Amino acid sequence: MDSQVEQTPHEKHVFPPSPEFRDAAVAGPDLYAAASTDRVGFWADQARELLHWHTPFSRTLDWTNPPVAKWFDDGELNVAYNCLDRHVESGNGERIALYWEGEPGDSRAITYAELTADVKRAANVLTELGVEAGDRVAIYLPMIPEAIVAMLAVARLGAAHSVVFGGFSADSLRARIDDAGAKLVITADGGWRKGKVSALKPAVDAALEPRGDLPAQDTVTNVLVVRRGENEVGWVEGRDIWWHDAMAAAEPEHQPLAFPAENPLFILYTSGTTGKPKGILHTSGGYLTQVAFTHRNVFDLRPESDVYWCTADVGWVTGHSYVAYGPLANGATQVLYEGTPDTPHSGRWWEIIEKYRVTILYTAPTAIRSFMKLGRQIPERFDLSSLRLLGSVGEPINPEAWLWYRHVIGADRTPIVDTWWQTETGAIMISALPGVTEAKPGSAQVPLPGISVDVVDDAGTSVGQGDGLLVVTEPWPSMLRGIWGDEERFRETYWSTFGDRYFAGDGARIDEDGDIWLLGRVDDVMNVSGHRLSTAEIESALVAHHFTAEAAVVGASDDTTGQAVVAFVIIKESQKADAEATDVAAELRSHVAKQIGAIARPRDIYVVAELPKTRSGKIMRRLLRDLAEGREIGDTTTLADTQVMRIIGDKVVR
Numbered sequence: 001m002d003s004q005v006e007q008t009p010h011e012k013h014v015f016p017p018s019p020e021f022r023d024a025a026v027a028g029p030d031l032y033a034a035a036s037t038d039r040v041g042f043w044a045d046q047a048r049e050l051l052h053w054h055t056p057f058s059r060t061l062d063w064t065n066p067p068v069a070k071w072f073d074d075g076e077l078n079v080a081y082n083c084l085d086r087h088v089e090s091g092n093g094e095r096i097a098l099y100w101e102g103e104p105g106d107s108r109a110i111t112y113a114e115l116t117a118d119v120k121r122a123a124n125v126l127t128e129l130g131v132e133a134g135d136r137v138a139i140y141l142p143m144i145p146e147a148i149v150a151m152l153a154v155a156r157l158g159a160a161h162s163v164v165f166g167g168f169s170a171d172s173l174r175a176r177i178d179d180a181g182a183k184l185v186i187t188a189d190g191g192w193r194k195g196k197v198s199a200l201k202p203a204v205d206a207a208l209e210p211r212g213d214l215p216a217q218d219t220v221t222n223v224l225v226v227r228r229g230e231n232e233v234g235w236v237e238g239r240d241i242w243w244h245d246a247m248a249a250a251e252p253e254h255q256p257l258a259f260p261a262e263n264p265l266f267i268l269y270t271s272g273t274t275g276k277p278k279g280i281l282h283t284s285g286g287y288l289t290q291v292a293f294t295h296r297n298v299f300d301l302r303p304e305s306d307v308y309w310c311t312a313d314v315g316w317v318t319g320h321s322y323v324a325y326g327p328l329a330n331g332a333t334q335v336l337y338e339g340t341p342d343t344p345h346s347g348r349w350w351e352i353i354e355k356y357r358v359t360i361l362y363t364a365p366t367a368i369r370s371f372m373k374l375g376r377q378i379p380e381r382f383d384l385s386s387l388r389l390l391g392s393v394g395e396p397i398n399p400e401a402w403l404w405y406r407h408v409i410g411a412d413r414t415p416i417v418d419t420w421w422q423t424e425t426g427a428i429m430i431s432a433l434p435g436v437t438e439a440k441p442g443s444a445q446v447p448l449p450g451i452s453v454d455v456v457d458d459a460g461t462s463v464g465q466g467d468g469l470l471v472v473t474e475p476w477p478s479m480l481r482g483i484w485g486d487e488e489r490f491r492e493t494y495w496s497t498f499g500d501r502y503f504a505g506d507g508a509r510i511d512e513d514g515d516i517w518l519l520g521r522v523d524d525v526m527n528v529s530g531h532r533l534s535t536a537e538i539e540s541a542l543v544a545h546h547f548t549a550e551a552a553v554v555g556a557s558d559d560t561t562g563q564a565v566v567a568f569v570i571i572k573e574s575q576k577a578d579a580e581a582t583d584v585a586a587e588l589r590s591h592v593a594k595q596i597g598a599i600a601r602p603r604d605i606y607v608v609a610e611l612p613k614t615r616s617g618k619i620m621r622r623l624l625r626d627l628a629e630g631r632e633i634g635d636t637t638t639l640a641d642t643q644v645m646r647i648i649g650d651k652v653v654r
């Protein structure tokens with residue numbers, strides 16, 4: 001690590017914006033003033049200014065039936081028209097929308113006019129396949145331009161997409177297709193990852209076949225397949241269609257219809273505290289307003305000159321809001337990169353920044369920490385002087401990583417915005433405004449104009465200054481509208497703790513300046529490399545293996561990934577002989593990868609004889625976390641068997 005940065009005393013550092021940055025900044029202090037005078041009216045102004053409404057709205061917010069909010073609900077718009085056609089109509093058709101960089105080094109520059117033409121054709125393809133407003137389409141694609149085209153084509157028809165991250169297994173994909181009742185799946189033969197083609201189509205085939213106790217999937221009628229990896233794929237005649245054939249045969253023109261502001265735009269599955277992922281539902285007008293507003297003001301966007309790059313995959317919410325919808329609604333030029341940061345060499349990201357003269361970079365602390373480990377000599381080989389703003393998302397960024405990011409990547413010039421939000425919030429909620437706020441390393445800082453948050457104690461009383469739980473106190477335009485098919489869970493998870501205040505599930509601290517520091521999840525949700533994983537989901541994958549009698553999973557702190565999955569398992573008596581002859585940890589790790597996806601694979605697996613439980617049988621994860629992190633074991637007085645931790649500690653076998 002960088003000694004110069006390490007020696008810097010950090011927590012007290014603040015970085016005021018430079019006068020030049022402040023004078024030219026897109027956002028000004030007037031935004032806070034306007035929002036505090038009339039919060040709801042402020043959002044109405046933003047919606048009118050940033051979007052095109054086919055039918056203007058007259059009602060801004062209906063919160064008469066909490067927790068279900070309606071924003072701009074008598075207005076109508078077409079989300080894809082807002083992201084595409086209107087930019088072409090206003091004379092920006094020749095502006096580059098996407099600089100796409102394939103992992104093997106192939107590339108494409110796609111203008112707004114070309115992207116619009118592709119989406120029109122794709123909308124006609126989907127219509128031919130029977131997709132209508134209100135339907136759901138599953139998208140399981142690598143980071144290729146067709147992923148964006150597919151999302152926007154679905155949106156153009158008023159249907160809803162459910163993008164499933166390409167790293168998820170066939171089982172996870174099946175569960176998501178079933179839950180949403182998708183009519184169509186859009187996938188690719190494969191995509192490039194780590195120097196080779198990683199197949200996707202076989203997982204779709206497997207997901208649609210009978211699996212375990214499940215019969216063949218019966219809502220999907222077609223599978224559209226983009227050719228990318230050129231790997232051999234199986235083919236189901238009558239069901240499977242090549243994307244390029246369908247696109248070539250499709251009509252080029254397509255008139256976008258207007259849909260109500262509250263029409264569903266997408267469902268995105270995220271991990272909760274049970275084994276079943278939650279299908280977070282977002283709708284159109286409010287979501288697009290807040291993603292466009294935040295993308296413009298938090299990233300100080302100048303669409304005519306900036307080259308913006310968000311490194312997130314479209315399979316996560318960051319890829320929805322800050323690769324697909326926010327940048328395109330604002331007519332931005334952006335980079336889209338297919339592969340991993342270290343292929344074919346560990347300077348690949350910096351090379352891309354140099355090549356496209358990227359001005360705004362938005363990434364996750366995990367990535368920054370892994371670059372820190374590799375050393376500054378790698379980015380220093382490239383010309384990063386085009387960068388003028390850096391962003392961070394997904395997990396708390398430690399001050400050391402923040403300072404390194406600013407010093408080594410931002411040449412001590414660039415503002416950094418640490419943005420707190422969630423799949424459920426749809427868009428950024430807490431962040432500095434560049435050019436306005438003094439940046440404080442490690443703190444996400446202040447709610448954005450129009451957003452009201454608080455930090456409260458267990459009883460819901462504001463802590464003023466100190467530690468507590470983060471709540472959002474007023475409805476916001478891009479808030480989730482529900483959990484797909486499970487209203488009860490929606491109410492229970494987010495609204496049962498503090499009434500009509502939204503409970504985010506994060507611990508937070510308010511410091512003496514009123515700045516907010518995020519302290520991590522307070523539930524059984526882990527954050528690994530900025531990705532949410534549920535302890536319960538991994539536990540149920542582990543106990544589905546014939547070796548396992550019981551399993552407990554915890555998120556232990558990890559220098560690079562923030563948290564890492566650590567599992568404690570008890571082997572069934574009847575399986576002990578077999579297990580002893582096997583590399584149990586390797587076997588269970590690959591089993592979890594197969595069941596859920598490689599991202600859920602435990603870093604460590606400990607085979608133990610007992611698990612620490614309370615008298616009521618609840619596993620005491622806190623103690624396991626102590627053990628996993630190599631700490632002194634905490635208070636064990638509520639354990640049913642107070643000896644158990646000593647036994648586990650002595651007998652831990654990795």
Ligand code: PRX
Nearest residue numbers: 393394395396418419420421422423518532
């Ligand atoms: O714990 C918070 C953490 O990520 C969670 C949301 O995860 P997800 O829905 O997958 O969305 C990630 C991308 C928006 C939050 O509950 N989190 C997100 N951003 C930050 C953060 N923790 C600290 N600081 C952040 N900037």
